Amino acid sequence: xxxxxxxxxxxxxxxxxxxxxxxxxxxxxxxxxxxxxxxxxxxxxxxxxxxxxxxxxxxxxxxxxxxxxxxxxxxxxxxxxxxxxxxxxxxxxxxxxxxxxxxxxxxxxxxxxxxxxxxxxxxxxxxxxxxxxxxxxxxxxxxxxxxxxxxxxxxxxxxxxxxxxxxxxxxxxxxxxxxxxxxxxxxxxxxxxxxxxxxxxxxxxxxxxxxxxxxxxxxxxxxxxxxxxxxxxxxxxxxxxxx
Numbered sequence: 001x002x003x004x005x006x007x008x009x010x011x012x013x014x015x016x017x018x019x020x021x022x023x024x025x026x027x028x029x030x031x032x033x034x035x036x037x038x039x040x041x042x043x044x045x046x047x048x049x050x051x052x053x054x055x056x057x058x059x060x061x062x063x064x065x066x067x068x069x070x071x072x073x074x075x076x077x078x079x080x081x082x083x084x085x086x087x088x089x090x091x092x093x094x095x096x097x098x099x100x101x102x103x104x105x106x107x108x109x110x111x112x113x114x115x116x117x118x119x120x121x122x123x124x125x126x127x128x129x130x131x132x133x134x135x136x137x138x139x140x141x142x143x144x145x146x147x148x149x150x151x152x153x154x155x156x157x158x159x160x161x162x163x164x165x166x167x168x169x170x171x172x173x174x175x176x177x178x179x180x181x182x183x184x185x186x187x188x189x190x191x192x193x194x195x196x197x198x199x200x201x202x203x204x205x206x207x208x209x210x211x212x213x214x215x216x217x218x219x220x221x222x223x224x225x226x227x228x229x230x231x232x233x234x235x236x237x238x239x240x241x242x243x
Contacts, residue, residue: 010223012082017219019075020212023068030065031148034058039141044134047141048119055116062112069105072098076158082224083165094161101154108147114140149194156187159212166215170228176218179211 034057040046051058076098084091118125118137125133159180167177186208193200 009082009226012078013219013223016075016078016082017216017221019071019078020216021220023071023075026064026068026071030061030063030068034061035141035145044138045131048134048137051115051137052119058112058116062109065109066106069102073102079162083162083169086165086169090161090165094158094165097154097161098158101151101158104147104151104154108144108151111140111144111147149191152187153191156184156191159184159187163211169224171225172215172218176211176215180215181211183208183211 038050163177163180186205
C-alpha cells in the first residue's frame with residue numbers, strides 16, 4: 001500500500017472518530033440536558049412555565065437533536081467504508097440497524113413541536129383552559145421520551161455488529177469491540193427496564209458507555225493499524241475470506 005493510500009485510510013478513521021465525538025454534545029443537549037433543566041416530573045404547570053421562560057433553550061434542543069442525527073448518518077457511512085472488508089454482511093447489518101433509528105428520532109421531534117404549539121397561546125387553543133393545555137403538553141413530552149426509548153433499541157442493536165467488526169478486524173484492539181457490545185447490551189437493558197418498570201431510576205448504560213468513548217478517541221488519535229487493514233482490503237491476502 002502506498003503512503004498516500006495509508007494516509008487515506010487513517011483520514012477515514014479520524015473522520016469517523018471526529019464525527020462520533022462531535023455527535024455527543026448535540027445528543028447530550030438534545031436528549032438529556034434540556035429535559036433535566038426544564039421538565040419537572042408530575043408538575044405540568046411548572047414545566048410549562050419553565051419551557052416558555054426558556055423557549056430558546058427548548059428550541060435549541062430540537063435543533064441539536066436533529067443535527068446529532070444528521071451527523072450519525074455520516075458516521076455510519078464512514079464506519080461502513082472503513083469496516084466493510086472485515087465482513088460485508090455484518091457491516092450492512094450495522095448500517096441498517098443504525099440508520100433505522102434516524103427516522104424514528106427525526107419524527108419523534110414532532111412531539112416537541114406539539115408542546116410549543118400547545119403553549120403558544122394561539123387563538124384556536126382558547127377552546128381549552130390553561131390546565132388542559134399544560135397537561136397535553138406534558139403528555140407530548142412523555143411521548144417524546146417513549147420515542148427516544150424506541151430509538152434507543154436500535155442505538156443498542158447497531159453496536160453489536162459494530163463491536164463484532166472491530167473485534168474481528170485485526171486493525172483495532174479487540175477490547176474495543178468487546179466494550180462496544182457491552183455498551184449495546186446496556187442500551188437494550190435500559191429499554192426493557194423502562195418498559196417493564198417505568199418508575200425505575202436504574203440506568204445501566206451510564207456504566208456501559210465506555211466503549212463509545214474509547215473507540216472514537218482511538219480512531220481520532222491512533223487511526224488503524226495499516227498492515228492488517230491492507231490485508232483485509234480488496235486484493236489483500238485475506239480478501240475474500242469469510243468470517
